[in-house]
Amino acid sequence: MASKVIMAITGLILVAFLLAHMFGNFKMLLPDDGLEFNEYSHWLRTLLYPALPEGVFLWLFRIVLLASVILHMWSAFKLRNRARQSAGSVRYARSRRMERSYAARTMIWGGIIIVLFVVMHILQYTAEVLRFGYDEGVTTLAPYDRVLAGFSEWWVVLAYAIAMIAVCMHVAHGFHSAFTTLGANTSKGARKLLKALANIVAGLLFVGFMIPPVLILIGVIP
Numbered sequence: 386m387a388s389k390v391i392m393a394i395t396g397l398i399l400v401a402f403l404l405a406h407m408f409g410n411f412k413m414l415l416p417d418d419g420l421e422f423n424e425y426s427h428w429l430r431t432l433l434y435p436a437l438p439e440g441v442f443l444w445l446f447r448i449v450l451l452a453s454v455i456l457h458m459w460s461a462f463k464l465r466n467r468a469r470q471s472a473g474s475v476r477y478a479r480s481r482r483m484e485r486s487y488a489a490r491t492m493i494w495g496g497i498i499i500v501l502f503v504v505m506h507i508l509q510y511t512a513e514v515l516r517f518g519y520d521e522g523v524t525t526l527a528p529y530d531r532v533l534a535g536f537s538e539w540w541v542v543l544a545y546a547i548a549m550i551a552v553c554m555h556v557a558h559g560f561h562s563a564f565t566t567l568g569a570n571t572s573k574g575a576r577k578l579l580k581a582l583a584n585i586v587a588g589l590l591f592v593g594f595m596i597p598p599v600l601i602l603i604g605v606i607p
């Protein structure tokens with residue numbers, strides 16, 4: 386039970402981060418050549434300064450995020466092992482497998498794809514180790530120009546779209562599951578509402594995250 390609650394709470398922390406990140410990315414859509422977006426990126430690094438030294442709040446935030454990801458994965462593997470041990474006969478396991486939705490069955494694989502994506506994403510946009518779309522010899526760009534460079538390549542947009550499908554499927558099942566663990570799934574009506582909410586949040590994340598890459602690729606964001 387403890388593993389399930391940890392998984393639910395850390396999952397909801399990560400969904401809250403995704404929603405905040407998605408809204409932050411909308412600053413890319415302002416017609417100001419990235420001024421607000423770059424300022425926002427700088428603001429993230431100076432949050433709570435001078436109460437705390439510059440960048441400390443961002444690191445605390447990163448530690449909370451990383452701890453959430455680790456605990457989320459740890460509880461997922463723990464629950465999976467426990468389910469395997471108690472599954473009993475192969476026949477029972479097979480019939481259980483068929484009852485579960487596609488999204489539910491692919492949670493572990495979806496999670497692994499998302500982790501690989503996040504590693505690539507941080508190497509690309511935070512660390513600038515992967516410099517997709519940069520001009521020859523350029524090693525660093527302002528945050529707004531980093532995003533423009535990356536999404537000027539069609540295959541980067543495609544890779545992001547695939548990752549966003551994984552995020553969307555993971556959230557669609559996970560959001561509903563988390564609230565069920567936390568005791569909100571108390572009736573048929575509540576289940577319907579939770580499922581609808583989960584699909585809305587997942588759909589919003591997919592569309593919201595894909596708007597900037599697609600607009601950059603087709604040249605609407607120049």
Ligand code: HEM
Nearest residue numbers: 410426447503506507510511528532545552594595597598
């Ligand atoms: C198309 C969608 C996305 C775009 C355009 C985007 C853009 C960015 C950019 C520009 C940064 C660097 C911010 C900075 O250093 O100022 C960043 C950081 C990050 N993004 Fe995204 N992102 C997207 C989707 C996602 C998704 C789906 C996830 C998670 C599943 C994610 C997780 C992160 C994380 C963990 C960081 C590092 C934050 C840090 O500096 O510690 N991003 N993103």
